[in-house]
Amino acid sequence: MPDIKDTPEFLKKAMLAGVGLALKTWDEVEDFTKEMVEKGKMGEKEGNKFLKELQNRYDDTQKKLEARVEKTVKEFLKKANVVTNDELKAVKKEIRELKKMVSSDKEKSKPAP
Numbered sequence: 001m002p003d004i005k006d007t008p009e010f011l012k013k014a015m016l017a018g019v020g021l022a023l024k025t026w027d028e029v030e031d032f033t034k035e036m037v038e039k040g041k042m043g044e045k046e047g048n049k050f051l052k053e054l055q056n057r058y059d060d061t062q063k064k065l066e067a068r069v070e071k072t073v074k075e076f077l078k079k080a081n082v083v084t085n086d087e088l089k090a091v092k093k094e095i096r097e098l099k100k101m102v103s104s105d106k107e108k109s110k111p112a113p
Helices: 004-023 026-038 044-079 085-109
Strands: none
Touching: 026 044
């Protein structure tokens, strides 16, 4: 455990390590964890738990990011007056229904032979 006077430096190193770790690919993280286990710096169970926690955090972050991007895109499309797929489908459905009504009215208004 670091001495209390070394806490700012320890936090700085921990944060830099966290940022560096975030930039590595998953394969590199797995390799890093295996290496830590092999060197005895981390137990095998601890390594597996670490990888599982990272995967869970990654999945949660990815879901949040996807939701945020989707929301931003929808807001942009709305501001840009771009028709969404759902809106286009609704208009097409309404057109089909109107065509049926018009053709039905035409059939009714034809004189009988």
